[in-house]
Amino acid sequence: MYMQDSIICDCVEVLQECIKRLREVGIQLLRGISKTLGFEECYIEKRMKLESGCDFITPNDYPLRPYSENQLGQAPHYDPGLLILLLPGLSNGLQLEHHGKWINANPQPNSIVVSIADQIEILTNGKYKSVFHRVVVNNNVRRISLPLFIGPSLDTMVSPLPVCVDEHHPLAYLVKTYKELLEANQYHEIDVKSCLKNVRV
Numbered sequence: 559m560y561m562q563d564s565i566i567c568d569c570v571e572v573l574q575e576c577i578k579r580l581r582e583v584g585i586q587l588l589r590g591i592s593k594t595l596g597f598e599e600c601y602i603e604k605r606m607k608l609e610s611g612c613d614f615i616t617p618n619d620y621p622l623r624p625y626s627e628n629q630l631g632q633a634p635h636y637d638p639g640l641l642i643l644l645l646p647g648l649s650n651g652l653q654l655e656h657h658g659k660w661i662n663a664n665p666q667p668n669s670i671v672v673s674i675a676d677q678i679e680i681l682t683n684g685k686y687k688s689v690f691h692r693v694v695v696n697n698n699v700r701r702i703s704l705p706l707f708i709g710p711s712l713d714t715m716v717s718p719l720p721v722c723v724d725e726h727h728p729l730a731y732l733v734k735t736y737k738e739l740l741e742a743n744q745y746h747e748i749d750v751k752s753c754l755k756n757v758r759v
């Protein structure tokens with residue numbers, strides 16, 4: 559009993575440290591994105607109130623499946639949030655859509671997969687696209703992955719930045735709070751589901 563408790567404690571500490579470091583990487587990348595848009599580096603952090611941001615960590619465990627080509631562990635989807643930082647585990651399976659084809663992400667060992675999510679697409683009025691992706695699984699390696707969804711605070715209005723809207727790029731998304739976007743599911747409860755289809759103009 560004692561052993562089990564101490565193992566669980568160790569796991570919690572490792573997980574907390576892992577989340578902290580993934581978040582630090584995410585914040586640095588968001589600073590880079592702020593700069594590419596012509597802002598000072600903390601612009602997105604401040605505008606999205608990331609100090610009280612709403613992050614989700616949703617570990618995935620894909621059991622082994624009887625073999626069939628492209629057996630899906632997760633159907634094609636977009637992710638909510640600003641950025642996703644994913645520890646992809648030891649088996650391949652993550653695929654990204656590129657020009658209508660599915661491409662294997664094939665991350666290097668010990669790497670972090672970073673993807674743009676819905677709220678960056680909305681903020682940039684579609685200049686940076688949320689990544690459409692899916693997971694295929696196979697019958698010889700169990701896949702465990704750990705994504706961290708970095709998001710704004712729930713009361714933050716998410717709308718295209720004026721600098722990304724002009725006559726060639728008309729406003730393409732409605733204005734809603736992050737909470738409203740996460741609640742746009744049949745249960746009207748906060749859920750880690752993409753909201754893009756509900757806000758495209």
Ligand SMILES: O=C(O)CCC(=O)C(=O)O
Nearest residue numbers: 618637646652693703705
């Ligand atoms: O397991 C993966 O590699 C991706 C997981 C994912 O897309 C998700 O949890 O939203």
Ligand SMILES: [Fe+2]
Nearest residue numbers: 635636637691
């Ligand atoms: Fe995802």
